[in-house]
Amino acid sequence: MRILLHLPIGLFLYLSLLSEYRADSDEPPCFVVSRSKCTELGSETKCQFSTDRAQIFCCNVTKEQQLIDFFKNNVSSPDHILAFHMRDSTLEKLEVAIFDLFKKLSSFSLTNSNITHISGAFDGPTSITCLNISHNVIEEMYPFVLLKLKGLKNIVLSNNTNITVLPDFPSDLNKGFKLDVSGNLKLECKYLINLTIAHAEQTIMFSLNNRNSTLCSPPTNKINNYVKPIYMNMDHIDQVREIVANCPSVNRTNKCVCSVYALDMDQHNKPIYQALVNCSRRSMTSLPNKLPLATRVLDVSHNNITSFDGIGSKTFDNIRELNADNNRITSLKPLEGSQFLYQFSNLSLRNNKIDQIKIYMLSNVFDRLQGTRIMLANNEFKCDCPTSSMVKAWLIVNKDHVPDYAKIYANCEKSRTRVIDLDPKDLCAKPAEWKHFIRFVIYGEVIIFVLLVGKVSYDYYIFKTFGYLPWPASRMPKLPCDWCFEN
Numbered sequence: 001m002r003i004l005l006h007l008p009i010g011l012f013l014y015l016s017l018l019s020e021y022r023a024d025s026d027e028p029p030c031f032v033v034s035r036s037k038c039t040e041l042g043s044e045t046k047c048q049f050s051t052d053r054a055q056i057f058c059c060n061v062t063k064e065q066q067l068i069d070f071f072k073n074n075v076s077s078p079d080h081i082l083a084f085h086m087r088d089s090t091l092e093k094l095e096v097a098i099f100d101l102f103k104k105l106s107s108f109s110l111t112n113s114n115i116t117h118i119s120g121a122f123d124g125p126t127s128i129t130c131l132n133i134s135h136n137v138i139e140e141m142y143p144f145v146l147l148k149l150k151g152l153k154n155i156v157l158s159n160n161t162n163i164t165v166l167p168d169f170p171s172d173l174n175k176g177f178k179l180d181v182s183g184n185l186k187l188e189c190k191y192l193i194n195l196t197i198a199h200a201e202q203t204i205m206f207s208l209n210n211r212n213s214t215l216c217s218p219p220t221n222k223i224n225n226y227v228k229p230i231y232m233n234m235d236h237i238d239q240v241r242e243i244v245a246n247c248p249s250v251n252r253t254n255k256c257v258c259s260v261y262a263l264d265m266d267q268h269n270k271p272i273y274q275a276l277v278n279c280s281r282r283s284m285t286s287l288p289n290k291l292p293l294a295t296r297v298l299d300v301s302h303n304n305i306t307s308f309d310g311i312g313s314k315t316f317d318n319i320r321e322l323n324a325d326n327n328r329i330t331s332l333k334p335l336e337g338s339q340f341l342y343q344f345s346n347l348s349l350r351n352n353k354i355d356q357i358k359i360y361m362l363s364n365v366f367d368r369l370q371g372t373r374i375m376l377a378n379n380e381f382k383c384d385c386p387t388s389s390m391v392k393a394w395l396i397v398n399k400d401h402v403p404d405y406a407k408i409y410a411n412c413e414k415s416r417t418r419v420i421d422l423d424p425k426d427l428c429a430k431p432a433e434w435k436h437f438i439r440f441v442i443y444g445e446v447i448i449f450v451l452l453v454g455k456v457s458y459d460y461y462i463f464k465t466f467g468y469l470p471w472p473a474s475r476m477p478k479l480p481c482d483w484c485f486e487n
Contacts, residue, residue: 029154030132031083031107033057038088046070054082055107061089068098075101083107093117096145100124111135116162121145132156134180138163146170152177158210159183164217166191169204176205182213189216189232193260196241208234243275248288256282258292279303280323291315301325301348308334321346325375328353336361342368348375350404355382355411359394366401377407381419388422395420 038059041048047058047070056075061067067086075081078101090113097120099105105125109132110118118141122128129151133141138160145167146152152170157163158180164187169177179195181187192214198204208214215231240260247258256279273294284303287310291298298319305327310316317339329352335341336358342365354376365372381387387410395405402408408419462470 030085030109030130030156031055031057032085032109032111032132033087035088035112047074049074050083054080056081056084058084058086059088061086061091061113064091064094064098071098071101078102079104081105083109085109085111087112089113089115091115093119095120096122103127106130108132116140118142118145121147122149127151130154134158134160136160141165141167143168154178156180156209157184162186164188166195169195169206171198171204176207178209179206180209182210182215185215185217185231187216189218189237190260192216192234192237193240196237197244200241200245240273243273243292243294246292247277248279248290250279250282250284254282256288258295260294287311287316289315291319293318295319297321297323299323300327303327305329308332311335311340312338314339316340320344323348324352325350326352330354332357332361341365345369345371346373346375349379350375350377352379354379356387357381357391359391362401363394363398366398372401374402375404376402377404378409380409380411380416383410383412383417383422383427385424385428387419388427389424392419392422392424 037057041059043060046061046066047056049056056070058067058070071078081102082104084099084102084105084107086109092114094110094115094117096118099108100123102125104127106127107130108122108125108128109130111132112135115136116139118133118138120142121144126148128149131146131149131152131154134156135158139162141163143165146155147168147170150170150172155169155177157166159182161184163184166181166187169179181192195204195206199206211234214234216237218232243260244258247256249255256277258278259276260273274296275292275294276297276299277288277291277295278299279288280299281302282300284300284305286305287300287308288298289310295318298316298321301323302325305324306329308324308329308331311334319340320343322340322344323346325348329349332349332354341361344365357376362374381391395402395408399405406418406420409416410419410422412422459469462468
């Protein structure tokens with residue numbers, strides 16, 4: 001139902017974007033001709049020069065060879081051609097290398113056509129300052145098609161209904177350039193995110209035209225089961241850029257790397273940004289004190305972290321995956337009671353110094369969260385009875401949750417042994433060995449009791465028969481209670 005509600009809105013925005021560029025008054029500053037010029041050409045003529053023969057415009061082109069033939073038969077001085085425009089054409093694929101003969105070309109336009117693939121890279125006409133490839137059905141562009149165009153000042157890639165990726169832009173433009181990518185509803189948002197980040201870091205300088213009409217398609221991966229939004233606007237993209245800007249750092253020169261790999265919508269129709277924070281190999285001795293609220297994946301592997309202290313803070317409440325391989329962590333106790341423990345999907349703790357685990361703590365998690373995994377390979381557990389019996393049995397039962405269970409070792413005296421190979425008979429006290437001693441003790445106690453009863457009976461008999469007590473009873477001192485028996 002929510003998707004159906006979005007569809008009319010998205011359709012209205014898309015149609016309005018199309019109408020915005022169809023008007024001649026809103027045409028980009030590149031050299032373009034109106035549709036009426038194509039009507040004047042007729043059906044047979046595909047291309048024509050402008051009055052001063054410095055521009056070429058082509059219409060209703062069906063094959064790339066038609067362009068090649070025109071250039072070969074009609075262009076005697078390629079260096080005099082400054083602008084090219086092709087529109088209302090039906091050819092599907094265009095190789096831009098056919099324009100390499102125009103060394104001084106400054107304006108290049110492909111509009112209102114059914115072009116789906118643009119291949120090759122501009123190599124000859126590197127003086128192009130204005131590029132307009134709009135109102136087509138482009139599905140694929142060669143990634144490096146624009147890299148040699150160092151003089152670009154205006155790039156229009158708008159209203160290409162099927163475009164999902166953007167080509168690489170020259171990074172060494174002195175004064176930056178104007179960019180228009182509006183009306184591309186299938187464009188993946190990661191390309192706009194990367195552009196805004198590059199702009200913030202001043203590696204690519206540009207200004208965005210038609211910002212309010214610039215939309216993109218978010219990634220499909222989600223954390224929750226809410227309806228995927230149809231599009232994201234530039235305000236959302238700017239928020240993602242802020243996440244990257246607030247990435248944690250160990251010091252001024254040692255900063256973690258934050259990237260966004262997914263977008264989603266919550267139940268209030270607000271965007272949720274899934275961020276990956278990479279703090280690997282940063283010589284860290286503890287977990288980061290602060291993370292972007294959108295952090296879903298945290299990588300702190302290959303550091304010197306000794307404890308999970310602090311993981312119970314709200315900073316880690318939204319994390320689903322934590323990679324802490326190759327550290328010096330000794331205990332999982334700080335995880336107990338934390339929000340992270342009850343919502344994580346992957347926890348990797350390989351090559352640490354963990355010597356024991358509380359199996360009840362993790363069993364509760366495995367029972368509640370299907371698909372949860374924890375990696376514990378190359379940790380050395382204590383070589384004792386609980387490890388050989390309870391931990392071993394727990395690992396085998398939960399091998400789907402502990403995929404590397406066969407690579408967990410115990411540090412025994414004689415050798416380094418896999419936990420699943422430990423034998424409880426060798427490490428646990430054997431009740432059968434004590435039964436023999438207990439039986440002898442009982443036998444001894446029974447014999448002593450029988451002898452004692454016999455001796456007392458014998459002494460009583462002698463005393464009643466002969467009137468005296470035999471040794472050693474006769475040698476024993478009188479006790480205060482003896483007068484009772486004397487009477």
